[in-house]
Amino acid sequence: MKKTIRTFSKKYTVGASAKTDHGGMGGKNGADADAPLFHQDHGRPVTRRDFLAQGFTAGMGAVVGGSVLSMLAGSSKAHASLSSDLEALKAGCGIATQGAGKIPFIVFDLAGGANIAGSNVLIGGRGGQMDFLSTQGYSRQGLPGDMVPSIANPMAGMSDFINNELGLAFHADSAFLRGIQEKLAVGNRANVNGAVIPARSENDTGNNPHNPMYGINRAGSDGSLLTLIGSRNSDSGGSSMAPAMLIDPGKRPTKVDRPSDVTGLVDTGDLVGLLSQEDAVSVMESVQRISDMKLNRVDTKINSDADLKELVRCGYVKSADIADRFGDPSSLNPELDPNIVGENGIFTQEEFDGDREFQKTASVMKLVMNGFAGAGTIAMGGYDYHTGNRSSGEVRDLRAGKCMGAVLEYAARVGVPVMMYVVSDGSVASNGMIDDSEFGRGKGVWTGDNSSTAASFFMVYNPNGTPQLIGGTPEEQAVSQQIGYMRSDGSVETSATPAANNVNLLVETVILNYLALHGEQGRMRTLFPQTGLGNAALMDSLTAFEPIVNGVIGA
Known part of the structure; x- marks a missing residue:
């Protein structure tokens, strides 16, 4: 059975075989989220990272564990039922508070150079996301002239192409947004907010030191079973590297590929x-x-x-x-958690059984959100999607959005905060050609890599209310929500912030914002004496949110 849907000014027919909701759809024009990407302008994939970026291999789940004794440590509010005399002995025996009292932290590492700016998260000029770019700038970011956010609906007096439901402004037809909305309940969306960081990084390389996990751990994040978790057997736990000065060899990730590996930890x-x-x-x-x-x-x-x-x-x-x-x-088992899988779960049993990315996301968020691990990386492959169409990227971005929404929804269901960071190595650009196919949705074709359109973003869920942006006026808050800015032509202004043209400093900016959620941004220079983020005043300008009060595990 087919039905016709209207998306803005265009119609698309969705048949029974076009099952974009389950991530493993068949069909042409890039409609398979797991299909490998073939590039005429790339050499044959050689490294494991090449295979992951172009979708020839799936990302895997990984867990970072400490010593054998650390695996025996931990305390859980949810399960604590020991007699009072033994409970009193736990602290003296080094059994840690679950989550170490810090906000859970999860990274989505989209390998290959995904689009983030414009077609997903809106990025503007000096005044913030609503300081609109030129039509040519948005075209470069994959948005045709009839879908740019600056177009106002004369009947409503506002744009039909801006969605502020999650605090952070997305393009209304963003695939990330559609995926998040599918998994994040309407009632939980008001407690989410986010910030975007325009920042260049090199295309198609694992040499970008994007991963902040070791720094997050240095800031105090820890788990009762594991220190960190990651999705690849690498020094960072993800596809991108971690900054060399932050790496602690004693906390290197160990691969976990499926929920059964999680249950095998104990x-x-x-x-x-x-x-x-x-x-x-x-x-x-x-x-x-x-x-x-x-x-x-x-x-x-x-x-x-x-x-x-x-x-x-x-x-x-x-x-x-x-x-x-x-x-x-x-x-421990995510598949047995009714909040994650089942009739009332975030994923149906069919979705969970049929998609390894959902299994991986479930395993990581189960460990991190319950305080068994302090922080985790989820590496997802196939984001080198400049394949001469738009559909390949849309399908992959939709599935990534579902995984992001699952993380936010699970945090809401278990009643803990989370900081979720989304990053990719480099980015893509469009030459303005339009893909009017079913899955292309009438948007610009991704025609090549382009590091100047790159960005990353983070979102925060707070069970106690909407995370509040820094600033006493809407104008000041808009600048806090966008750390840096883009030029009118849709490229990163590299002089806007220390992070804009230096991936190491991008990582430090993310860590600074993690500390700020705890009211601890003043510890940045103590924890990272060689930080390149400048003085306290400059660091304040790189900070998005007020602290989350009483929102930390164990509070």
């Missing part, structure tokens, strides 16, 4: 299974008390007697704690 032993979870915890608590009584009667005659006893005592406490928190398989 072994609760044979007792859980033979007994109910509650009974297993009770047995372990009793064993700890018996052991403690015996230890108090023993003198080992060695100098480190007290330390040895503490090590044994804490071993039993941690074992009981693990059974308490993870004896229920659904505590």
